[in-house]
Structures are given as C-alpha cells and as structure tokens.
Amino acid sequence: MTRNLSRLALLLLPTLLLAGWAASIALQRVAQPTLRIAIVGYDPRDLLRGHYLQFRLDLAAGESAPCACLDANPADALRPLVRAVACDAPPTPAACPHFIESPRQTFRYYATQERALELEKLLRDKPGGAAALTHFHGDGRVSFSDLVAAP
C-alpha cells in the first residue's frame, strides 16, 4: 500500500508542482504593474525564429543602463522615460514600480505561425509599429501578455 502511494506520488507530484507554479504566475500577474511599450524588431533580416518573434523595447534615451526604472512619458505614451538605477540596490516597488534589468536585451514573443507572420510584417513595415503589454515582476524580470499594432 505504502509502495503504491509512493509510486503514485512520484508520478503525480511533478505535474501538481508545475500546476501550482502556473497558477502562481497567473495570480501574481493580476497584481503586477504594467506598461504598454512600443517595440522594434531585433534584426530586420531575421525577426522570426520558428514561432518566436525577436524584439527590443523601443525606449527613449538612456536605455543602455544595466538596470532602470521606466517612468511614464507625457510626450509619448508608448515610449517611457528611462531612469538608470543601481542593480545591486534596486529601489522599492513604491519608488519604482516599473523596474527592469537589461532594458536593451532581446526579448522573445511566442505566437502561432499565422500570428507570428502578421507581427513580423507589422514590425517590418513600420519599426515601432507594434506595442507589447509589459508586466513588471518587481525583481527586474518582465514578461508580456499582449502584442498589438501601435495606435
């Protein structure tokens, strides 16, 4: 009996742990601060890698800082202002809700084949022509939930 239970636990626990992880991401995402940010293709010759669109955030000047706070830009809602901050002593979430590490890094966005081709065309025709809803995790990491044509 004990052996049966331990065998079942070995085989089911991985899935249950991963399901919990997925649920925690979904729950945290609701509370995470977001910004819609314009994006540009990383490499105009090769925007798509399989189903992944490769892009960078189209930020205002200062984006080369290793760590930064993104603040709302009154002049351009899709291109937030970049305020460099220290990576080893990041500001509190209250002082910097949109904290990001390596804002110049290349991000990837997974999409189905047809959607990926649409997005590629969008970025190729007009750099900065698409915007990503960016979720800030609070520890410098970001993720994305929506990628649409910029207004």
Added chain:
Amino acid sequence: MIDLHGRAVRARIEQWREAGVIDAATADRLAAHEAAGGGASGFHAAFTLIGAGAVALGLAALVAANWDALPIWLKLGAHVAVNLSLGVWAAAAVKRQPGGAGAEALLIVLSGSILAFIAHVGQSFQLQGDLFAPLATWLALTAPFTIALGRSLALRWLFTFGVAATLAAGAEIYIEALARAQLVGACAAALLAVAYAAPLAARGFAAAPLWGRHFNQLALGALAALTPFLAEIGWRIDIAAADPAHVLPEVIRGTVVACAGLALGGCGLWLRARRTADGALVGDWRFTLFVAASPAYAALPFLVGGGDSPMLAGLAYSAYWLAVGWFAHMAGSVGFYRLAVALVALRLFSAFVEAFGGLLMTGGGLVAVGTLLLGMGWAAQRYLRRRAAVQPETTP
C-alpha cells in the same frame, strides 16, 4: 482473416524442431502458445496502435486549428489533466509489470509531457529566460520517478541525454562566472556526488542495480573521453600565454576533479560489478590501477606548463588509447578494447588528413591511412574471434 503471422511462426517452429534446436515437447508447447492467441496479438496491437494514433492526431489537429481561440487556463488545465492521467496510468502499468514495454513507454511519454508543460507555461505567459532553467526544473522533477521506476535502456539514455543537455545549457551561461569564482572544481565534485548517490538513493527499488551499472559505464566512458582530451589540450598549448586571465586553469582544475571522481567512483563500481558469486575479483587489477591514475596523467601537461606541440599532443593521445587497449585486453574488457582501437584509428586518420596538404597528397594520404585502418580492423576482428573461441565475452 488469414493468419499470416501464425503460419510463419508455426513454420519456423517446425524448422527449429527439424534442425534439432528445440525438442518435440518444446515445439508442441510453442505451437500451443501461438494457437492460444500469440498470432492474434500482433494484429490487435497494430490496429490498436493505428487507431489510437489516428484519434490522437485528430484531436491534436482539432486543438491546433483552434489554438488561439482557447483560453490559457483551458489549455494549461487540459495539459495538467493529461499529465495526471498519464501518471495514474503509468503507476498502474508499473505495478502490473515493472519494466514492461507499456510501463516504460508511459514513463517516457510522461517525462516528455512534463517538459512540454514547462514550455507550455513559458509560452502562455511569455516568460523570458534561458534554456537552462526549464531543463534543470524538468530534470529535478522527473529524475526521482525515472531512476526509481525506469528500467529500459531507452529511458536510461533519455535521462542521460537530459542530464547532458542540462549541463551543456548551464555551462554555456555560468561557466565563466563559476571559473571567476573558482567554483568549477566544487561544482564538478558536487555533480559527481549526485551522480553516484542517485542509484544509492533508489536502492530500495528493483531498478537500482540497472542504474548502478548504467552510471558505472557512463563514469568510465566519461573518464576515457575526458582524460586524453584534457591532456591533448595541455600538450598543444602554452598555458600562461594562452590564458592570461587564468580562467582556463580553473576550468581545467574542475575537469581534473571530475576525472578524479570518475576514476575513483568508476573503479569502485567496476570492481563491485566484476566479482564472481563467491566475491572473488574478475579481470585484471592493472586496468583498475590505470583508470585510477588517469587524472594524474590528465593534469601532467598542465603541471609542466603545457607542451605547445600538436605532434606531441597527437602522439600522447594515441599512446594513451594504446595503453587503454592493452590494459583492457589484459583485463578481458572487450568493450574498452574495441573503443581504444577505434579511437586510435580515428586519431591516425585525422593526423594524416592534417599532415598532407594539396589534393594529390591528401588522396595519397587517404589511401595510405585507409589501408592502415583496414589492416587494424582485420587484426582486431581476428583477435576478437580467437578470443571469443577461448572464453565468453565480458564487458565492464
């Protein structure tokens, strides 16, 4: 339905009986077994496989056609349900027939589906990151049931490739940082400790001896690959000039630690595996001593500051493998003997290609080395046949 399979089996049984391979009673028992349904099982299995495959493909096509329209929670929830069902099914299959084809196939499918689920979550939430984190998570989650319940060669090698892929992904990201922190040696030692401890941790399960043997072979194989490779680097380069930042020596120290661990662990497991029923050692202790001394040989060129000579490197490589071949021959380890002959032959081949420039000379070199390899292959084959006639084959 014409029972072609059954007819062929019955004919084969009759041939074996006529040739004296089996006696009449065995032939009758085999024929009775086939008549009781052995012949039908193949058809049943084929129809089941084709039918299940068609249903699975159809479902996959239906889901794929509407993938964008499905909400994330539904897609992930369905994947969780599939994985849980696979887990329950695999548990029942393992209980019914441990190590059976069905149980092993289900464990492999579950393992793959867990990896797919990690990727699925990453894609659903557009998580950013490298390949190492998902692979390491997958390995940590699936290793317990793989080692405790898996027995087949396919599953053992799937696990091995998983470990190798995870290590490669981790090394790509962290090796420089680890070298700067001088932690490569510690990480190599920790990794080896885990590798050797894994079968011990699973010793309560029936699959543990198989995994112990698998890790034993991997340890000796890795040692045999790492030692001459590391030594060749040392004999080829001038260490101080090649790496002023001293990152390389730390990586090399780590590799030497790995070699030492592999040598000691490999020897221990090899000796344990090569005992007769009454506890006496089988084989030759000199091969064990040679394996244990391999890390010292790997470190030698670095201790003397490097050789800065490709020719010396090639000679040292060939000499090491010739020694492996000789000691393996003395110990009756045919697997290592074959490996040594093959690697010396390959090294000679690459040396000829490297040495001859121009098309004409390369052609002449290829003919020469090809003839040499044919001769070595013929000699090895002759030796193995003679040896097989004298005593049964043993492998480490």
